[in-house]
Amino acid sequence: MKRRNLYIGVALAILSITACKPTLDEFTPSAGTKADFSKYIAIGNSLSAGFADGGLYLEGQKVAFPLLIAEQLQKVGGGEFKSPFFSEEQSNGSGYIRLKALVNGQPVTEQVADKLAYRSATPKLLTKYTDPINNLGVPGMRMDMAFAPGIGTAAGNMYFERLLPDGTPPTMNYFTYSTSQNHTFFTFSLGNNDVLGYATNGAVNEGPTTSLTSTALFNTLLNNYVTTLTAKGQKGVLATIPDVTSVPYFTTVTRQVLLAAVNAASTTKVTDIYIATKTGPRAATDQDFFVLPFSSAGLLGVPNANKIPYGLHPLNPVEDKYVLDTKEAIEVVARVNDFNKTIKSVAASKGLAVADVNAFLTSVKNGIRIDGLAVSAKYITGNGFSLDGIHLTPIGNALMANVFIEAINKTYGAQVPRLNISDFRGVKLP
Amino acid sequence: MMYMKKLLITLLCASPSLLFAQGSQVNLQSPKSVGMGGAGSAYFIDESSIFYSPGALSKMSHNAISVNGNGVMFKSAFQATGSSVVDHTRNQITPPFSVFATVGPKNTWWKAGIGIYTPYGGAVDWGTEWTGKYSLVSLSLRAIYIQPTVSFKLTDNFSIGGGFVYNVGSVDLQSAIPVYFQDGTSGLAELKGTGTGTGYNVGVHYNLNEEFAISMSYRSKVITKLKDGDAKFTVPEAAQGTFPPDSKFSAELPLPSTFAVGVTFPISEKVKMAVDGTVINYDIYKELNFDYSGANTPDTHSPKNYTKAGSIKAGIEYLPSEKLQLRIGGGYIATPVSKDYVYPETPDNNRILVAGGFTYKMSPKFDLTGSFAYQRVLPREANNVDSHLSGTYTTNIYAPGIGLTYKF
Numbered sequence: 147m148k149r150r151n152l153y154i155g156v157a158l159a160i161l162s163i164t165a166c167k168p169t170l171d172e173f174t175p176s177a178g179t180k181a182d183f184s185k186y187i188a189i190g191n192s193l194s195a196g197f198a199d200g201g202l203y204l205e206g207q208k209v210a211f212p213l214l215i216a217e218q219l220q221k222v223g224g225g226e227f228k229s230p231f232f233s234e235e236q237s238n239g240s241g242y243i244r245l246k247a248l249v250n251g252q253p254v255t256e257q258v259a260d261k262l263a264y265r266s267a268t269p270k271l272l273t274k275y276t277d278p279i280n281n282l283g284v285p286g287m288r289m290d291m292a293f294a295p296g297i298g299t300a301a302g303n304m305y306f307e308r309l310l311p312d313g314t315p316p317t318m319n320y321f322t323y324s325t326s327q328n329h330t331f332f333t334f335s336l337g338n339n340d341v342l343g344y345a346t347n348g349a350v351n352e353g354p355t356t357s358l359t360s361t362a363l364f365n366t367l368l369n370n371y372v373t374t375l376t377a378k379g380q381k382g383v384l385a386t387i388p389d390v391t392s393v394p395y396f397t398t399v400t401r402q403v404l405l406a407a408v409n410a411a412s413t414t415k416v417t418d419i420y421i422a423t424k425t426g427p428r429a430a431t432d433q434d435f436f437v438l439p440f441s442s443a444g445l446l447g448v449p450n451a452n453k454i455p456y457g458l459h460p461l462n463p464v465e466d467k468y469v470l471d472t473k474e475a476i477e478v479v480a481r482v483n484d485f486n487k488t489i490k491s492v493a494a495s496k497g498l499a500v501a502d503v504n505a506f507l508t509s510v511k512n513g514i515r516i517d518g519l520a521v522s523a524k525y526i527t528g529n530g531f532s533l534d535g536i537h538l539t540p541i542g543n544a545l546m547a548n549v550f551i552e553a554i555n556k557t558y559g560a561q562v563p564r565l566n567i568s569d570f571r572g573v574k575l576p
Numbered sequence: 577m578m579y580m581k582k583l584l585i586t587l588l589c590a591s592p593s594l595l596f597a598q599g600s601q602v603n604l605q606s607p608k609s610v611g612m613g614g615a616g617s618a619y620f621i622d623e624s625s626i627f628y629s630p631g632a633l634s635k636m637s638h639n640a641i642s643v644n645g646n647g648v649m650f651k652s653a654f655q656a657t658g659s660s661v662v663d664h665t666r667n668q669i670t671p672p673f674s675v676f677a678t679v680g681p682k683n684t685w686w687k688a689g690i691g692i693y694t695p696y697g698g699a700v701d702w703g704t705e706w707t708g709k710y711s712l713v714s715l716s717l718r719a720i721y722i723q724p725t726v727s728f729k730l731t732d733n734f735s736i737g738g739g740f741v742y743n744v745g746s747v748d749l750q751s752a753i754p755v756y757f758q759d760g761t762s763g764l765a766e767l768k769g770t771g772t773g774t775g776y777n778v779g780v781h782y783n784l785n786e787e788f789a790i791s792m793s794y795r796s797k798v799i800t801k802l803k804d805g806d807a808k809f810t811v812p813e814a815a816q817g818t819f820p821p822d823s824k825f826s827a828e829l830p831l832p833s834t835f836a837v838g839v840t841f842p843i844s845e846k847v848k849m850a851v852d853g854t855v856i857n858y859d860i861y862k863e864l865n866f867d868y869s870g871a872n873t874p875d876t877h878s879p880k881n882y883t884k885a886g887s888i889k890a891g892i893e894y895l896p897s898e899k900l901q902l903r904i905g906g907g908y909i910a911t912p913v914s915k916d917y918v919y920p921e922t923p924d925n926n927r928i929l930v931a932g933g934f935t936y937k938m939s940p941k942f943d944l945t946g947s948f949a950y951q952r953v954l955p956r957e958a959n960n961v962d963s964h965l966s967g968t969y970t971t972n973i974y975a976p977g978i979g980l981t982y983k984f
Contacts, residue, residue, distance in 0.1 A: 563660035
């Protein structure tokens with residue numbers, strides 16, 4: 147009898163403790179009192195929109211950093227956050243590139259062309275999404291373009307045109323659109339394309355999307371924008387502009403890589419790659435940045451009509467648009483620094499938080515470790531940047547969202563929980 | 577095309593941080609001792625002295641065989657710094673066991689015996705979705721020690737003993753690799769291997785008088801070498817150059833030496849007390865290295881930098897009747913794991929321990945012993961210097977145990 151009681155006792159003890167998990171409560175989410183997150187809007191470009199792998203598509207939209215921020219803000223009472231999602235049937239949106247294979251370590255990409263969201267092929271127009279939204283990010287949007295008329299028309303930017311109801315007057319610009327949403331809180335990250343468009347085109351100005359915005363104009367427009375956004379005392383976060391030379395788009399294809407490839411296929415030793423610059427052709431140095439698309443353009447070494455191989459002789463140099471040369475890089479970096487000074491001083495004058503995206507991406511360039519995961523700016527294997535070498539992977543978006551969250555917590559006395567990076571993926575491999 | 581341009585992209589993915597459990601001494605060799613909080617090396621003179629106090633074995637008047645089993649539940653929680661998400665380990669029960677048997681003439685100057693026991697081990701399963709999955713998904717580690725032992729009485733009060741230890745260790749470890757399939761899931765490394773090592777266990781036991789005794793023992797380090805373990809990598813095809821699906825690995829796991837002192841004395845006729853202290857020389861565990869057979873697979877080197885650790889334990893036994901013994905005890909265990917080197921496979925910190933137990937003499941030949949130990953690993957915020965997995969860990973360990981002894 148006694149023994150049976152013991153058995154029962156032991157069995158009960160085992161049962162009762164199976165449910166007994168240790169608990170942790172190290173973080174108390176709190177909105178603080180300095181900012182009102184009930185209606186958060188995100189103003190920005192492709193990064194805000196969730197653009198990745200050279201396109202805007204549903205999976206990218208779902209991990210766009212403003213949406214990730216909003217989901218964390220909701221844990222401290224933040225309001226609903228709507229994004230202009232493509233439908234499941236048109237989930238591939240604008241189309242994007244995916245990795246088809248790695249051949250001898252060289253990536254081979256292909257264009258995803260099914261489930262697209264185009265309603266017109268010429269001009270390219272996307273299926274409209276005109277319900278109220280909070281993620282106002284428009285791929286390609288620039289500071290100067292935000293104030294220009296006509297950008298929301300069929301002849302303008304298809305991503306902006308998509309968001310405007312039929313019958314919107316052509317004078318409706320992005321500034322007016324984005325500042326008339328009755329917001330209580332905002333993130334603002336425009337300005338990248340005011341240098342990036344120019345830089346990615348090898349510092350060749352071929353029109354409004356590849357021009358370099360002047361610092362004076364940037365200052366004026368940013369002041370206008372932020373003054374309007376904070377007219378009712380609203381708070382927000384201004385993002386700095388990343389040093390464009392820190393992204394794989396400019397750091398993957400180097401002189402060394404090109405020479406190694408040329409020499410692997412050549413019997414005579416090649417020692418120089420020749421590039422066209424605004425002051426004439428010259429041999430490339432390690433301080434010249436070749437753009438990522440040059441690696442798949444299939445031009446290097448191809449002889450011209452005079453049998454001179456492309457890029458290997460001063461008489462047939464690599465075209466200017468494929469190279470951000472030393473001088474151009476210095477110009478671009480200086481402009482980025484000027485813009486960032488403006489951004490920080492405007493934020494300080496209005497009492498707004500600054501998400502120092504530039505400082506953060508500079509650290510990623512050298513490689514960081516977080517949550518047991520290594521992330522770097524190395525193309526594909528670094529897992530931070532998507533296949534286009536400029537836009538972020540889901541991991542990159544989560545890291546970016548944490549930079550904003552940290553800024554919000556610091557400036558507005560909030561305790562918004564950060565994202566766990568392990569919940570997100572890097573580059574998909576075949 | 578005349579020249580092929582090449583981007584030399586090597587899949588030098590972030591090394592999976594693959595780590596062994598350590599800091600995981602499970603002193604559950606005898607449920608009698610467990611019931612006194614792990615104390616009693618000087619007090620109990622029975623077949624389990626083979627482990628606790630080899631010198632005491634020859635003082636055993638009879639012979640016995642005992643079989644003991646435990647169900648250890650290791651429940652950890654983790655909260656990343658700045659995050660509101662709390663990760664929990666899955667329910668898993670590990671069964672440390674021990675078998676002790678003695679042979680030899682009764683009431684003479686020597687005794688021999690053999691012990692088979694599991695002094696280190698543990699199982700932890702965080703799952704493939706948690707924050708630290710790139711550090712560890714799951715680990716099951718077991719070290720089975722086989723120890724033939726002899727003990728001699730030098731005088732009536734003073735005896736010595738020693739045994740040779742042969743260890744068969746096995747490990748089954750999984751961790752996520754940051755390469756991603758088309759559905760967005762990460763790759764997985766699964767390592768399975770067994771290895772062997774050798775060591776020894778020696779001790780002395782001294783009875784000051786009938787009731788007061790002291791025990792000292794030294795259990796040597798056991799370096800367990802794993803060779804040709806199976807490393808299975810589940811990764812996308814494009815990553816298989818770096819992580820060949822069927823690889824081999826080798827590793828070396830040092831299990832530390834322990835110096836233990838125990839004393840026992842009576843409090844009253846029916847209440848006996850025991851106090852034990854140990855010093856565990858974990859400072860031999862500097863790093864854990866995995867070498868893979870794949871030429872392109874990055875070998876991993878994880879700094880551990882363990883320090884010396886120790887414990888102090890005390891317990892009392894109450895004898896309400898001829899047939900029943902009741903025990904209670906507790907202790908404090910200082911961790912060998914420094915704050916900067918906490919890994920999720922043993923998210924260790926200083927522990928407090930409470931325990932209780934009983935022995936019921938079912939017949940002159942059969943004893944039934946039960947025990948229950950609870951260990952609380954104190955919460956600690958740690959930022960691992962290697963992996964930068966940063967957050968707060970806490971762990972509760974529950975260990976019910978039962979043992980059956982046959983005396984002859």
